[in-house]
Amino acid sequence: MNPSTPDKDLAAQWSVARRLYPIYxxxxxxxxxxxxxxxxxxxxxxxxxxxxxxxxxHWIEEMDQRVQxxxxxxxxQTSSVVSPDGLLGLAQxxxxxxxxxxxxxxxxxxxxxxxxxxxxxxxLVDAEVxxxxxxxxxxxxxxxxxxxxxxxxxxxxxxxEAARRCRSLDELLHGGVLEQGRKAKSxxxxxxxxxxxxxxxxxxxxxxxxxxxxxxxGDLNLILDGLxxxxxxxxxxxxxxxxxxxxxxxxxxxxxxxxxxxxxxxAEYSSGSPLRMLVDLRASVDYALGRGKTQEAETKxxxxxxxxxxxxxxxxxxxxxxxxxxxxxxTAPAKPAPTLxxxxxxxVQPAAGAKPAPAxxxxxxxxxxxKAPAVSKPVARPAAAPAxxxxxxxxxxxxxDVPEFExxxxxxxxxxxxxxxxxxxx
Numbered sequence: 001m002n003p004s005t006p007d008k009d010l011a012a013q014w015s016v017a018r019r020l021y022p023i024y025x026x027x028x029x030x031x032x033x034x035x036x037x038x039x040x041x042x043x044x045x046x047x048x049x050x051x052x053x054x055x056x057x058h059w060i061e062e063m064d065q066r067v068q069x070x071x072x073x074x075x076x077q078t079s080s081v082v083s084p085d086g087l088l089g090l091a092q093x094x095x096x097x098x099x100x101x102x103x104x105x106x107x108x109x110x111x112x113x114x115x116x117x118x119x120x121x122x123x124l125v126d127a128e129v130x131x132x133x134x135x136x137x138x139x140x141x142x143x144x145x146x147x148x149x150x151x152x153x154x155x156x157x158x159x160x161e162a163a164r165r166c167r168s169l170d171e172l173l174h175g176g177v178l179e180q181g182r183k184a185k186s187x188x189x190x191x192x193x194x195x196x197x198x199x200x201x202x203x204x205x206x207x208x209x210x211x212x213x214x215x216x217x218g219d220l221n222l223i224l225d226g227l228x229x230x231x232x233x234x235x236x237x238x239x240x241x242x243x244x245x246x247x248x249x250x251x252x253x254x255x256x257x258x259x260x261x262x263x264x265x266x267a268e269y270s271s272g273s274p275l276r277m278l279v280d281l282r283a284s285v286d287y288a289l290g291r292g293k294t295q296e297a298e299t300k301x302x303x304x305x306x307x308x309x310x311x312x313x314x315x316x317x318x319x320x321x322x323x324x325x326x327x328x329x330x331t332a333p334a335k336p337a338p339t340l341x342x343x344x345x346x347x348v349q350p351a352a353g354a355k356p357a358p359a360x361x362x363x364x365x366x367x368x369x370x371k372a373p374a375v376s377k378p379v380a381r382p383a384a385a386p387a388x389x390x391x392x393x394x395x396x397x398x399x400x401d402v403p404e405f406e407x408x409x410x411x412x413x414x415x416x417x418x419x420x421x422x423x424x425x426x
């Protein structure tokens with residue numbers, strides 16, 4: 001730090017550090033990150049000296065480096081300690097960084113979407129979420145934004161349209177749609193930080209979350225309907241090894257697990273495993289009903305396709321790759337936006353005195369009494385006692401293969417209504 005740094009700047013830096021410290025300290029405890037407490041920040045010193053401010057900045061910087069984006073996603077969507085004001089502070093902190101790495105960009109992207117999601121009122125329909133509406137909501141973070149989006153941002157709308165045409169979570173995950181969204185963000189480079197681009201990507205991330213909501217809950221309803229059909233045929237168990245369950249998994253247990261998943265969608269699926277579990281469980285039920293292929297048959301078919309001379313990938317990109325260009329588009333027409341009311345609580349509020357419940361994999365264990373598939377964690381935790389019947393463990397997931405759009409839901413949500421629980425009506 002420059003020795004001539006004015007006291008006003010030191011005070012501003014200290015204010016930022018005090019704002020972020022309780023969030024980062026809880027996050028470190030959640031993920032067992034080995035970091036010592038910062039004594040002056042812990043004590044809540046009002047007027048620290050320059051050395052104390054430097055130590056605080058060093059502590060915050062160390063946590064910036066050690067906290068991964070998937071950890072930030074999971075914590076902020078399941079914690080009750082982070083308010084919209086806390087999200088605002090985190091977003092402003094990362095936006096102010098001079099070094100703009102991919103990790104910082106992804107954190108900014110998530111924080112802006114999460115902030116907007118907590119402000120958006122229940123009953124908001126997709127058609128109302130235009131650039132003008134999002135820009136109004138994001139003024140505390142981005143200030144007044146001039147809505148003259150460059151034409152390369154139109155690629156985001158094409159990705160959204162492709163996502164809305166998907167009929168299942170499997171189709172969304174493996175149809176090339178998400179890759180196109182990531183590509184648009186990557187190709188933007190430093191243009192990603194243009195205020196109008198930040199507004200556009202915030203809108204994109206929020207609407208993509210809604211697509212996830214609809215497809216996940218749609219898949220769950222289809223699984224439950226399929227289980228009912230199997231029960232009517234007198235079938236008691238099905239082979240669910242592909243979904244990390246047993247070769248003779250009781251339908252009654254699967255029904256209980258699905259019902260628990262329906263009310264426990266939380267951010268832990270960002271590890272990747274629970275999403276694949278849901279996709280594979282639907283495939284297992286479809287196969288039991290005679291409507292699908294075995295995992296072995298699909299694997300052989302994929303291998304045969306790849307081995308064939310001149311074989312081409314079957315999945316085509318959903319939209320052309322976005323390329324930044326200098327030519328701006330016409331000014332987006334403004335329209336009266338519904339009133340935004342800040343929500344005092346995060347999207348997921350745990351029961352009083354209880355730790356936020358983990359998501360799908362652990363829900364399966366708590367409801368069915370079986371050992372849940374392993375979900376990747378940043379650090380090792382004590383292993384749980386082995387269940388009576390050994391189940392295959394989920395393959396560890398590379399943190400680079402984390403889904404782009406995270407979701408947090410509390411209670412049953414009607415996919416047809418487009419409303420999300422846990423929010424007050426505006």
